Amino acid sequence: MAGIVVKPRARILHGHDWVFSSEVLKVFGKPDDGEVISLKDGRDHLIGSAIYNSKSQIVARRFSRRKQDLDLDFFKRRIAQASEYRDRRNVDPELRRLVWSESDGLPGVIVDRYDDHFVLQTLTLAMDMRKDLIVNTIVDLFGEIITIIERNDAPVRRAEGLELRSGILRGEAPLQIEIEIGGLRFDVDLLHGQKTGFYLDQKQNYEIIGQYARDRRVLDCFTNQGAFALACARAGAKRVSGVETSSENIAAARLNAERNQLNVEWIEQDVFQFLRAAEKAENQYDLIILDPPSFTKTKSGLRDALRGYRELHMRAVKLLSKDGLLATFSCSHHVSESAFSQTIADALVDARRSARRLRRFEQAADHPVLPTIPETEYFKGVLLEMMPGR
Numbered sequence: 498m499a500g501i502v503v504k505p506r507a508r509i510l511h512g513h514d515w516v517f518s519s520e521v522l523k524v525f526g527k528p529d530d531g532e533v534i535s536l537k538d539g540r541d542h543l544i545g546s547a548i549y550n551s552k553s554q555i556v557a558r559r560f561s562r563r564k565q566d567l568d569l570d571f572f573k574r575r576i577a578q579a580s581e582y583r584d585r586r587n588v589d590p591e592l593r594r595l596v597w598s599e600s601d602g603l604p605g606v607i608v609d610r611y612d613d614h615f616v617l618q619t620l621t622l623a624m625d626m627r628k629d630l631i632v633n634t635i636v637d638l639f640g641e642i643i644t645i646i647e648r649n650d651a652p653v654r655r656a657e658g659l660e661l662r663s664g665i666l667r668g669e670a671p672l673q674i675e676i677e678i679g680g681l682r683f684d685v686d687l688l689h690g691q692k693t694g695f696y697l698d699q700k701q702n703y704e705i706i707g708q709y710a711r712d713r714r715v716l717d718c719f720t721n722q723g724a725f726a727l728a729c730a731r732a733g734a735k736r737v738s739g740v741e742t743s744s745e746n747i748a749a750a751r752l753n754a755e756r757n758q759l760n761v762e763w764i765e766q767d768v769f770q771f772l773r774a775a776e777k778a779e780n781q782y783d784l785i786i787l788d789p790p791s792f793t794k795t796k797s798g799l800r801d802a803l804r805g806y807r808e809l810h811m812r813a814v815k816l817l818s819k820d821g822l823l824a825t826f827s828c829s830h831h832v833s834e835s836a837f838s839q840t841i842a843d844a845l846v847d848a849r850r851s852a853r854r855l856r857r858f859e860q861a862a863d864h865p866v867l868p869t870i871p872e873t874e875y876f877k878g879v880l881l882e883m884m885p886g887r
Contacts, residue, residue: 647662
């Protein structure tokens with residue numbers, strides 16, 4: 498088997514599963530891109546099997562510490578293990594992230610399940626080349642009467658030299674499906690909706706935030722398809738407004754509100770512009786939710802992202818009542834929890850407000866984090882309560 502020898506200080510020798518191009522000491526056997534290779538240390542000891550792509554900055558991603566091929570039996574074993582783990586964590590079996598890439602030993606593979614509809618992403622070359630094996634595995638494990646949809650339109654695929662595409666791999670996908678989260682019903686477009694159709698990483702938090710909304714004036718920023726706004730309206734909020742720049746998302750949010758017979762004011766506008774105008778108009782809210790899309794996909798964009806988070810939080814905090822609540826989230830991996838917390842603290846200073854932290858939010862159980870691979874963790878959040886002037 499062809500492979501690579503890693504340098505003595507390569508991160509893979511310290512628990513990580515990636516090998517960057519700068520960490521390669523020697524390539525042997527002339528491996529093809531997408532091939533399974535052997536990983537060895539400087540003493541010629543096998544340290545695992547990996548997928549290889551010379552075109553990527555991450556040239557190798559380990560998927561086993563032994564000699565292992567990517568065959569049907571391997572995929573069956575790994576996906577069955579991923580499903581069983583989520584069963585033990587009591588994750589809804591029909592609404593879950595079934596496979597979360599390296600966290601489930603399948604680098605670059607994401608599978609989300611919506612009842613009998615499975616949405617697949619293959620974000621690495623080797624896994625994309627074995628897409629048929631993955632599809633056959635899902636069918637073998639979960640039955641013949643299922644739909645499998647490909648959502649390989651994520652820009653990260655370009656780093657692997659892959660084209661962007663989406664479509665139906667098996668079965669006939671309906672234009673819309675209905676899902677239920679916390680007693681709320683949502684229409685989901687699996688072929689064209691955000692990510693794989695819906696943000697499953699927040700599904701446990703909608704009801705949690707709703708519990709704080711009763712009799713409050715609520716502002717849901719970056720409302721997307723309206724989940725937080727609708728959860729607050731259902732919980733008895735006095736008034737709810739949802740702000741979103743995408744006309745498609747606003748239309749989806751309106752349909753979801755009608756489906757659940759809930760009243761929300763939907764505002765199609767850039768959130769930063771809305772917050773500036775709301776401050777000028779001296780508007781006030783008792784609960785503000787900030788759930789923006791990722792502000793940066795790269796480490797080089799971190800400074801600008803932190804600047805954006807700081808302004809966003811400063812403007813939101815200025816609109817909160819004396820004991821108002823701020824629920825804020827970040828899905829930017831490159832923004833660490835400590836950096837996120839410091840940015841919020843800086844924004845409170847800018848706004849001349851004080852706050853107490855009521856709780857932290859972490860990734861859902863179906864998005865497990867590996868301590869040795871920091872990249873598996875991207876989600877963080879916090880709920881704050883404003884304090885009276887001091």
